[in-house]
Amino acid sequence: MSSSSTPASAEVSNEVSNEVSPALPEEKLNAAPNLYTRFCATLARACMALGITGLVLLVIAVLVQVFGRYVLNDTPTWAETIAMLLVLYVTMLGTAVGVRDAGHIGLESLLVLAPERIRIKIELLIHVLVGTFGAVMAWNCALLALSVADYKLPTLGISEGWRYLPPVIAGTLIVLFSIEHLIAVVKGTEVEPAWH
Incomplete structure (x- = not known):
C-alpha cells in the first residue's frame, strides 16, 4: 500500500515542482524592471518634495523683497536672485516629473485609433525622442555650466554655473x-504616477 502511494506522491511533487520552477526565471526577469520602476518613483517623489520646498522658499523670497521694498524702503538684491534660481529649479524638477507621470501635453487621439502594433512602435519612438531631448539638454547645459563656472553671481557670490544646473538635472x-516608459511599453504595462 505504501509502495502504490509513493509513485502518486512523486507525480504530485513533480507536477508541483514543474509548476513552480518555470515561474522563477520570469520573476527574475521582472525583478530588475520593478526595481528600476521603484527607483524612478522614489526619484520622482523626491523631485516633487524638493519642488514643493522650493515653492515655499520662493514665496518667502518674494515676501522678503516686498517687505524690503515697501516697508524698509531698501530692496534686498539677493532675494531677487534667489527667487530667480528657485523658479529655475522648481520648473525643471516639475518638468522631469511631468515627463514621468505623463503630465505633459500629448496628442493621443490619433494614436488611440491606430492598430496596436503601430501604436506600440509610435509610443516607443516618442519615448526615445523625449529621452534624446533630455540627453541633449543635459549635455549642452552641462557644457554651459562649465563655461561660466568661473564667473560669480554678484548678489550671492556663487558660481554662474548654478543657473545651468537645473536643466542638467x-x-x-x-x-x-x-x-x-520604454520598459513599460515593451512589457505592456503603464507607469504609475508618483503621487499615487
Missing part, C-alpha cells in the same frame, strides 16, 4: 524616466 531625470 532635469535632462538626466528625463532620460531615466524615458527608459522607464
Whole structure:
C-alpha cells in the first residue's frame, strides 16, 4: 500500500515542482524592471518634495523683497536672485516629473485609433525622442555650466554655473524616466504616477 502511494506522491511533487520552477526565471526577469520602476518613483517623489520646498522658499523670497521694498524702503538684491534660481529649479524638477507621470501635453487621439502594433512602435519612438531631448539638454547645459563656472553671481557670490544646473538635472531625470516608459511599453504595462 505504501509502495502504490509513493509513485502518486512523486507525480504530485513533480507536477508541483514543474509548476513552480518555470515561474522563477520570469520573476527574475521582472525583478530588475520593478526595481528600476521603484527607483524612478522614489526619484520622482523626491523631485516633487524638493519642488514643493522650493515653492515655499520662493514665496518667502518674494515676501522678503516686498517687505524690503515697501516697508524698509531698501530692496534686498539677493532675494531677487534667489527667487530667480528657485523658479529655475522648481520648473525643471516639475518638468522631469511631468515627463514621468505623463503630465505633459500629448496628442493621443490619433494614436488611440491606430492598430496596436503601430501604436506600440509610435509610443516607443516618442519615448526615445523625449529621452534624446533630455540627453541633449543635459549635455549642452552641462557644457554651459562649465563655461561660466568661473564667473560669480554678484548678489550671492556663487558660481554662474548654478543657473545651468537645473536643466542638467532635469535632462538626466528625463532620460531615466524615458527608459522607464520604454520598459513599460515593451512589457505592456503603464507607469504609475508618483503621487499615487
